[in-house]
Amino acid sequence: MLSVDGPHDEFLVLLNEVHGGSARSMITKYYQRVIELCELGGFDILGHFDLIKKHNKALGFSMSQRIGTKNLHLMPWMRLHNPV
Numbered sequence: 001m002l003s004v005d006g007p008h009d010e011f012l013v014l015l016n017e018v019h020g021g022s023a024r025s026m027i028t029k030y031y032q033r034v035i036e037l038c039e040l041g042g043f044d045i046l047g048h049f050d051l052i053k054k055h056n057k058a059l060g061f062s063m064s065q066r067i068g069t070k071n072l073h074l075m076p077w078m079r080l081h082n083p084v
Contacts, residue, residue: 004052011055027052030052
């Protein structure tokens with residue numbers, strides 16, 4: 001299984017072979033999975049939800065760039081669950 005937290009070469013396989021080299025695709029899918037996890041619940045703390053930033057250089061973007069997070073529908077979940 002490939003992971004965003006794995007070694008850099010594994011991360012590159014995930015980026016290039018699974019997401020066709022598209023950082024936007026990979027980031028969008030990552031945060032969609034985070035949202036699904038939060039909706040399922042069963043835990044009190046979600047640590048390092050932004051773990052995908054670990055390989056920013058490979059993704060070729062700055063976290064200050066807009067990647068369309070408003071399209072991920074995260075805000076309704078945050079309003080409903082009021083995370084700290």
